[in-house]
Amino acid sequence: MSEAVKRTYSSQLRSAQARETRRAIVAAASRLFVESGYGATTTEAIAEAAGVSRKTVFTAAGGKADILRLAIEWAVAGDDEPTALVDRDVVRRLLAEADPVALLRGWAAVIADIDARTARLLTALEAAAASDADARELADRFERQRLAGARRVVDRLSALGALGLSRRDAVDLAWLSTDPVLYHRLVHTRGWSARRFEKWLAETLCRQLLGG
Template identity: 65%
Template sequence: MSGGVKREYRSDLRSAQAEQTRRAVVDAASRLYVEHGYGGTTIDAVARAAGVSRKTVFTAVGGKLDLLKTALDWAVAGDDRPVALEDRSEMRALLALDDPVDLLAGWARILVDIDRRVGPLMTALEVAAGGDAEAAALIESSQHQRLEGARTVVRRLTALKALRPDLSRDTAVDIAWLASDAVLYDRLVRLRGWSHTRFETWLAQNLCWQLFDG
């Protein structure tokens, strides 16, 4: 084996180990934020749970807010690949559909899967935002991302000429934006005991009822 191949192998190995460490740190932080909240979670606790040093936590991800932001990003996407939700194959396939009912049913399915992963972390973030300006800014950023997602879906519905004639595009975006808020899932599933399937069906039907012509 040549020296160049050996160096490349060692580099790939170090990269894989760094990714594994990063996952372990973010996973540990996610669990602790859900169990103990933002204020009750320390960097030292994350390090212990991940089996790494305090310095490694900062090197791999960053401080407490960086950990929460990364955990939220991964929860929304469903994995740690650096690919935006709108660029993923599932979302591209959804936006290629010609049937608006199928489109909203598919979007509801994606939203509910996200809600299940994001809900507990959003609760931790909302509590943190009460006394932390950076956490409040993170919430604002999350709201903006949801708004862009709503605009993308409404843009496709508009292209399909599926929106109600008495509904402006801005209002349609607001309705879609509200539907994508994980708080709805939290209230109906966690607090009121709805099943995952019941909520997904309700969400899809409610979107159709509010957005469609006829």
């Protein structure tokens, strides 16, 4: 094996190890944020749960707010790949859908899938936002992203001539209907199945947004 190949292999190995360390830190922090709350979770606790040093936590994933952001972003996407959800094939296909009902059913499926991974984390974030400036900024950021997603779907429905109300009202209702707190309350608190929630959400979106 040449020196160049050895260096490339060594670099790839270090990169893979760093990624695994980062994943372990984010996974450990996610559990602690949900179980103990954002404010009560210390960097030392994250390090201990992940089996690394406090310094490694900062080096690999950043501070507590950075880790929570990563945890939520990865939960939304379903992995730690750098491609944003809006640029992924599942969303591209969804926004190319020509049948308004199929579009909303597909969107409800995507939302329910995301909520299953993020609802508890976002509940922890919302609680932290009441007293922590970093958490508040992060919560506002994810709210803006969710609103942007609602606008994209509503604009597609409008282009299809399918809206049964004004664009502004449609955006507001779409944004409200996809609040993860609904999933948290109905599935985690009231015991609904994820499939029942998805069906309810699809029916609600169709009823609220479509004309005729």
